[in-house]
Amino acid sequence: xxxxxxxxxxxxxxxxxxxxxxxxxxxxxxxxxxxxxxxxxxxxxxxxxxxxxxxxxxxxxxxxxxxxxxxxxxxxxxxxxxxxxxxxxxxxxxxx
Numbered sequence: 001x002x003x004x005x006x007x008x009x010x011x012x013x014x015x016x017x018x019x020x021x022x023x024x025x026x027x028x029x030x031x032x033x034x035x036x037x038x039x040x041x042x043x044x045x046x047x048x049x050x051x052x053x054x055x056x057x058x059x060x061x062x063x064x065x066x067x068x069x070x071x072x073x074x075x076x077x078x079x080x081x082x083x084x085x086x087x088x089x090x091x092x093x094x095x096x
Contacts, residue, residue, distance in 0.1 A: 003037035005030045 010026045010033075021029060075088055084091040 003034050003041065005033045005037075009033075 007026070007030070010021070010030050013029070013033075014021050014026070079085045079088065079090070082090050
């Protein structure tokens with residue numbers, strides 16, 4: 001266990017996270033943080049020289065579809081429902 005977390009660090013993290021921890025919870029948090037840092041150190045020992053960087057663990061493919069208009073120009077039918085229209089547009093009350 002190379003990483004040792006001080007009580008001051010746990011108190012500071014608690015303040016940043018706006019947590020009120022009991023003494024028992026502080027000890028558990030200290031142990032958990034030490035284990036996390038030890039694991040990160042262990043990962044740092046891996047040889048990643050020939051590993052290509054990636055943004056996702058699994059391959060991601062483009063799932064977008066082509067943008068195709070399906071309803072066409074139906075302005076006249078839409079404007080039939082308008083209480084008032086002018087030059088092919090809805091007339092609405094002024095907002096200011």
